[in-house]
Amino acid sequence: xxxxxxxxxxxxxxxxxxxxxxxxxxxxxxxxxxxxxxxxxxxxxxxxxxxxxxxxxxxxxxxxxxxxxxxxxxxxxxxxxxxxxxxxxxxxxxxxxxxxxxxxxxxxxxxxxxxxxxxxxxxxxxxxxxxxxxxxxxxxxxxxxxxxxxxxxxxxxxxxxxxxxxxxxxxxxxxxxxxxxxxxxxxxxxxxxxxxxxxxxxxxxxxxxxxxxxxxxxxxxxxxxxxxxxxxxxxxxxxxxxxxxxxxxxxxxxxxxxxxxxxxxxxxxxxxxxxxxxxxxxxxxxxxxxxxxxxxxxxxxxxxxxxxxxxxxxxxxxxxxxxxxxxxxxxxxxxxxxxxxxxxxxxxxxxxxxxxxxxxxxxxxxxxxxxxxxxxxxxxxxxxxxxxxxxxxxxxxxxxxxxxxxxxxxxxxxxxxxxxxxxx
Ligand SMILES: [Zn+2]
Ligand SMILES: [Zn+2]
Numbered sequence: 539x540x541x542x543x544x545x546x547x548x549x550x551x552x553x554x555x556x557x558x559x560x561x562x563x564x565x566x567x568x569x570x571x572x573x574x575x576x577x578x579x580x581x582x583x584x585x586x587x588x589x590x591x592x593x594x595x596x597x598x599x600x601x602x603x604x605x606x607x608x609x610x611x612x613x614x615x616x617x618x619x620x621x622x623x624x625x626x627x628x629x630x631x632x633x634x635x636x637x638x639x640x641x642x643x644x645x646x647x648x649x650x651x652x653x654x655x656x657x658x659x660x661x662x663x664x665x666x667x668x669x670x671x672x673x674x675x676x677x678x679x680x681x682x683x684x685x686x687x688x689x690x691x692x693x694x695x696x697x698x699x700x701x702x703x704x705x706x707x708x709x710x711x712x713x714x715x716x717x718x719x720x721x722x723x724x725x726x727x728x729x730x731x732x733x734x735x736x737x738x739x740x741x742x743x744x745x746x747x748x749x750x751x752x753x754x755x756x757x758x759x760x761x762x763x764x765x766x767x768x769x770x771x772x773x774x775x776x777x778x779x780x781x782x783x784x785x786x787x788x789x790x791x792x793x794x795x796x797x798x799x800x801x802x803x804x805x806x807x808x809x810x811x812x813x814x815x816x817x818x819x820x821x822x823x824x825x826x827x828x829x830x831x832x833x834x835x836x837x838x839x840x841x842x843x844x845x846x847x848x849x850x851x852x853x854x855x856x857x858x859x860x861x862x863x864x865x866x867x868x869x870x871x872x873x874x875x876x877x878x879x880x881x882x883x884x885x886x887x888x889x890x891x892x893x894x895x896x897x898x899x900x901x902x903x904x905x906x907x908x909x910x911x912x913x914x915x916x917x918x919x920x921x922x923x924x925x926x927x928x929x930x931x932x933x934x935x936x937x938x939x940x941x942x943x944x945x946x947x948x949x950x951x952x953x954x955x956x957x958x959x960x961x962x
Contacts (some may be wrong), residue, residue, distance in 0.1 A: 541664065544661050545668075549880070549881065549884075549885060549887040551877050551880040551881035552881045552886075553796055553879070554877065554881065555868075555878050555881040555951070555955055555961050556881070556960040557599070557881075557961065557962070558881065558882055558947065558951060558961035558962065559962070560561055560645070560962050561947060561950060561951065561954075561962065562882075562947060562960055564674050564677065565670070565674065565943050565946045565947050565950070566634075566943070567683065568574070568673055568674060568946060569670075569934060569942070571670070571673075571887065571947065572666050572667065572669070572670040572918060572942050572943075573597075573652070573666075573939050573942070574655060575595065575599050575618075575638070575665075575669055575670075575726045576646075576662050576663050576665075576832070576939065576942065577648035578595055578663035579592060579595055579635075579655060579657065579665055579666060580646075580648050580650065580657045581647070581649070581650065581651050582647050582650075582651060582656045582657055583636075583637030583638075583652055583657045583899065584594075584636065584648050584652075584655065584697075585636060585637055585638065585639050585661070585695070585885060586611065586636060586692065586693050586697045587612075587613040587614065587615075587636075587692045587693035587697050587699050587702060587804065588692070589614040589635055589636060590614060591615060591961060592636075592665070593609075593614045593635075593690075593758040594633050596616060596635070596665060596669060596690055597616070599669045599670060599864045600618060600672060600682055600708065601621075603618075603672055603673060603676045603689070604620065604621075604676055604679060605619060605620055605676070606618070606619040606621070607611055607919050610702070610706050610709055611706065611709075612702045612705070612706050613692045613693060613706075613931050614635070614643065615689070615690060615692055615699065615702065615703040615704045615708075616688075616690040617687060617688070617689060617690075617703070617711075618687070618688040618690070618878045619686070619687050619688075619711065619934070620672065620675055620676060620679065620682070620685060620686045621679075621685045621738040622679055622680075622681070622682025622683055622684055622685060622686075622748070623679055623680045623682065623735040624682065624683035625680075625683065625684070625718065625720070626682075626683035626684025626685070626720065626724070626799055626957055626958075627685075627720055627721055627723040627948050627956075627957065628684060628685040628687055628711065628712070628721065628722045628723065629684065629687070629722070629723055629724050629725070629726075629955060629956040629957060630684075630686075630687040630688075630689055630709075630724070630725040630726070630904070630908065631668060631671060631686065631687070631688055631689065631723050631725075631726055631906065631949050631952070632668075632689040632691055632700075632725065632726070632729075632818075632911075633661075633664040633665045633667060633668030633669075633688070633689070633690055633691070633725040633727075633728075634664055634691045634692070634694035634699070634901075634903060635661055635664075635665045635690055635691060635692050635693050636661055636663070636693055636694055636695055636697070636699065637650075637655050637656055637657045637659075637661065637662070638655070638656055638657075638658045638659060638695055638697075638931065639654055639655060640654060640655070640658060640783040640931075640933055641653070641654055641656065641933055642655075642656035642658070642705050642933060643934050644933075644934055644935070644936055645934065646687045646871045650934050653815060654924055656932065656933065657928050658933065659694075659695065659740065659931060659934060660729070660730035660731075660838070660917065660930060660935075660937050661694065662937070663730050663917070663937055663941075663942055663945070664727075664728060664920045664945075665690060665727070665731065666942065667728065667879055667942050667945040667946050668688055668690065669690070669946030670946045670948050671946055671949040671953070672686075672688050672943075674774045674946065674950045675950055675953060675954075676889065677695055678954070678959075681822055681954075681959055682954070682959065683711045683957055683958060683959070684720060684957040685720055685873070686953045686957075687708075687711065687722065689701055689703065689708060689725075689859075689904075691900075691931060694899070694900050694901075694902075695953075696861070697898055698862070698903075700900040700901060700902075700904055701902045701903045702899060704907070705902055705906065705948050709722060709904075709907060709908065721850065723909075723956055724851050724868075724871055724908065724910045724952075724956050725901075725904050725908040725909075725910035726871070726875065726910050726911055726912075726949070726952045727899075727904075727910075727911075727913070728788045728912075728913050728914075728915045728928075728945050728949060729899070729912060729913070729914050729915065729922070730914075730915045730916075730917040730937055730941060730945065731914050731915065731916065731917060731930055731937075732789065732915035732917055732918045732919070732922075732924065732927040732928060732929055732930060732935060732937060733791070733870070733916060733918070733924050733925075733927065733929060733930075734915075734917070734918065734924055735916045735918045735924055736792070736916050736917055736918055736919075736920070736938040736940055736944070737883060737887055737916060737941070737944065738883065738887050738916035739883065739888050739889075739913055739914060739915050739944070739948065740876075740880045740890070740891045740913075740914050740915040740916075740917060741867060741872055741875065741876065741887070741911055741914055742872060742890055742893075742894065743867055743868070743869030743872040743890075743893060744866060744867060744869065744894075745828060745864050745865065745866050745867075745894045746826040746865050746866070746867045746891070746895065746911075746912055747864070747865035747894055747895050747896075747897055747898055747899045747902070748799075748826060748827050748864060748894060748895070748896045748897065748898055749824075749825060749826050749827075749829070749832045749861065749863050749864045749898060749902075750823060750824070750825055750861040750862050750863060750897075750898030751820060751823070751824040751825065751832070751836070751858050751859060751860055751861045752821070752822075752823060752824075752858070752861060753778075753800070753802075753820075753822045753824050753839065753856075753857075753859075753896070754819060754820070754856075754857045754858075754859070755780060755781070755819065755820040755821075755839075755854055755855070755856050755857075756778050756817055756818070756819045756820075756855045756857075757773040757777050757817060757818045757819075757820075757843075757847050757852055757853070757854050758773065758816060758817050758852060758853045758854075758855070759771030759772055759773040759776070759814075759816060759817070759818075759850075759852045761814050761815050761816040762791065762813075762814050763812065763813070763814070764811065764812045764813055764814055764891065765812070765904045767779050767814060770814045770953045771851060771852050772814045772815070772851065773807065773815065773816070773817055773818035773852060774807050774808065774815070775816035775850075776846060776847055776850050776852055776854075777805060777807060777819075777820055779846050779898060780820060780846050780847070780854065781805070781820060783842050783846055784800050784802065784839060784842060785800070785845075787800075787838050787839070787842050788800055788835075791834070791838050792831060792834065792835065792838075795833065796826075796827065796828050796830070796831045797826075797827065797831070798824065798825060798831050798832070799822075799823070799824070799825040799826075799896055800822060800824050800825075800827040800835065800836045800839070801822050801823050802820055802821070802822035803817075803821060803822045803823065804817070804820070804821035805818070805820055805821075805824065806818070806819040806821070807819065809841055811917065817946075819889040824836070824839070824858070825896045825898070826864065827864055827894045828846035828864060829863070829864060829902045830862065832874060833904075838922055839858070840856045840857060843856050843896040844856065859869065860898050861898060862898040862899060862902050862903075863902045863906060864902060865898070865899045865902040866902070866905055866906075866914055867905065867910070867911040867912060868909035868910055868911060870907070870909070871909050871910050871911040872890075872911045872913075872958075874955070875911050875948075876888040876889070876890065876913075877915050878943040878948065878951050878952060878955055878961075879913070879948055880950060881951075881961070882944070882947050882951060882961075883944060891914075895914075895962070899912060907945070913948070915941055915944060915945050915948070916941060916944075917937040917938050917941040918938060919936050919938045920938055940957060
């Protein structure tokens with residue numbers, strides 16, 4: 539058990555994990571470079587799985603550190619392994635690196651220089667925090683019994699970047715050259731959010747984020763003159779009925795406590811006012827927080843759409859493009875992470891979220907294979923109410939860079955504590 543170096547007595551969580559005074563000093567010393575890197579990434583955002591400028595910035599920031607770096611070939615992913623001086627298992631930390639295809643309207647002096655491209659989800663902060671964590675833990679290499687794998691991931695915003703990295707063998711690192719095993723014991727990811735004040739973190743055991751699938755339904759009828767609908771098979775009222783029926787299906791067929799969302803976001807039909815078109819298409823998104831409900835919603839959408847179309851002698855073709863799975867946190871990893879966060883940030887600053895977030899995350903692919911947790915990091919700008927702050931994905935979103943200090947401390951502590959090192 540670590541003794542507090544300050545006059546303030548250690549809290550119960552600090553009794554368990556250590557007071558981390560030296561670690562916090564280290565984080566303080568890294569903040570200038572962390573902010574500089576974050577702003578550099580913010581200025582030159584990139585989209586998808588190919589992020590050459592971002593990769594270059596990360597690699598030059600990691601230069602000189604004692605890391606074994608693997609550059610992924612199917613994407614711009616980087617796997618960087620820090621091997622401690624003592625043997626032990628491996629812990630993985632993830633930071634995603636990609637931005638969004640949208641304009642930036644923040645007036646920040648480091649605002650995006652790339653047209654229609656913005657780091658509006660804070661992945662620039664994640665990447666920078668992970669680089670700083672690599673620096674911090676490299677300095678502590680002599681006390682580390684095991685290894686830390688840093689996963690710098692592209693393509694989180696819908697491009698399945700994590701899956702590409704897994705398919706390329708990211709996790710196939712458990713066997714060392716000398717034949718000893720160092721399996722990946724846990725994996726953690728942080729996600730900054732403006733809906734939680736800086737200085738707080740939150741997450742929950744079990745489902746923490748939803749699955750996300752893309753829906754498209756085409757109703758095929760028979761076109762004709764708008765004045766004589768009885769000579770046609772008009773797909774437009776049928777499309778409207780299906781849109782309504784899907785909402786009824788969600789409330790009547792899906793368990794209230796294992797919810798799902800179907801939102802129709804696009805209706806495509808027709809060309810002018812005197813023509814009944816042959817087809818109408820409905821598009822939207824499907825979210826669920828369990829695979830059971832996800833499958834049930836898929837089946838129900840097919841039944842409802844095909845059944846309604848058949849009632850009017852038409853055909854509905856349902857296509858569901860499978861997106862990210864449900865992100866499921868390992869409960870013990872969540873308790874562990876929140877207890878560590880409390881020891882770093884203070885009592886009441888690490889919260890169990892009552893319900894999942896209906897957004898989706900491709901860290902879900904990692905958590906399907908390795909126990910661990912996705913943890914939200916408070917990042918509302920100073921003086922702004924989290925309830926009214928521009929949210930992640932807004933063209934006006936801004937994050938409190940001071941929150942990065944909490945993120946670096948938490949990433950580092952999760953790695954050290956997973957490997958059994960007391961925080962000092
Ligand atoms: Zn996002
Ligand atoms: Zn994100």
